[in-house]
Amino acid sequence: MKKGLVFTSLAIFAFFLIKNPFVTTYMFQLKSVAFPVATQQTLLQEIEEKSKEFEVPAADAKIDPVWKTVPGYNGLKVDIQSSYDNMKEVGEFKEELLVYEQVSPSVHLTDLSPAPIYKGHPDKPMVSLTINVAWGNEYIPDMLESLEKHKVYATFFLEGRWVKENPEMAKMIAEAGHEIGNHSYSHPDLNKSSKEKTIEELTKTNEVIEATIGKRVKWFAPPSGSFNDTTVDVAATLKLGTILWSVDTIDWQKPAPSVIISRVETKLHPGAIILMHPTKSTAQALDTVIVSIKNKDLRLGTVSQLVKEERIVESRK
Secondary structure: OHHHHHHHHHHHHHHHHHHOHHHHHHHHHHHHHOOOHHHHHHHHHHHHHHHHHHOEOOEOOEEEOOOEEEOOEOEEEEOHHHHHHHHOOOOOOOHHHOOEEEEOOOOOHHHOOOOOEOEOOOOOOEEEEEEEEOOOHHHHHHHHHHHHHOOOOOEEEEOHHHHHHOHHHHHHHHHOOOEEEEOOOOOOOHHHOOHHHHHHHHHHHHHHHHHHHOOOOOEEOOHHHOOOHHHHHHHHHOOOEEEOOOEEOOHHHOOOHHHHHHHHHHHOOOOEEEEEOOOHHHHHHHHHHHHHHHHOOOEEOOHHHHHOOOOOOOOOO
16 A cells, blocks of 8 residues: 555656656756767867868978078968867857967078068968158158058168158158168169178168167168178178069159059069059059059058968958
């Protein structure tokens, strides 16, 4: 009799337990959030196995026989744990949810012997506008306005003598956020200059720029692109990298703005360093040049940004 009562009581208790809405809700929630350990391990293993497919090796900085110094460029590898954290809610592998981390090259610019830089790494979707200034004051404000309109920062290489004579304009360029470089003091042909003369030209310019804008420069553009090995070595001794170009607007010849635009568009490439000067034609062409570059899915940055190893990572499809 007692056994029958106990059995009946347990049956009634179990019935009400199952019918209890709180218990039913709790059981449903457990089912909806449960992610079996086996499934977790399978997904994690799948990410680990597939990660190799999406790795991009880092590119070392090097001295190219034609292009001389070519900056390095970071590679990519999949961050396994972060990728798993992104996918665990959906419970399956999805490429668009992969998370990447950058991998530095083994050889950096600082590891190389001094040599000029003509362009950035060819895989980097960025170009740099370099503007050499020794004259053309009247066109600089319009060029600065175009750069500001498009939120673009260029590298202005300033002649030391020009800075001394135009300190307020030099400050205006720097205060607008643009990078400042050394363009010698008096615009000599450095290929024909003695080592002593080259040291004097670069040192005086460094000093006048620092005294005017309060910053030390780290890049040097030889006047008229004329230099020799001694020029590059002297610049390196003064902690200056030598910068040339891969796209020349030849704007000093004062062509029509359409000619400048065409020269840039036909020669443009990832990593390009585009040489300009403050001329009327350049000031008129600059807005269109910037739009054209952006329409080719290329970013614009300073020389320092261009040669940085940091990889530009767009959304991967």
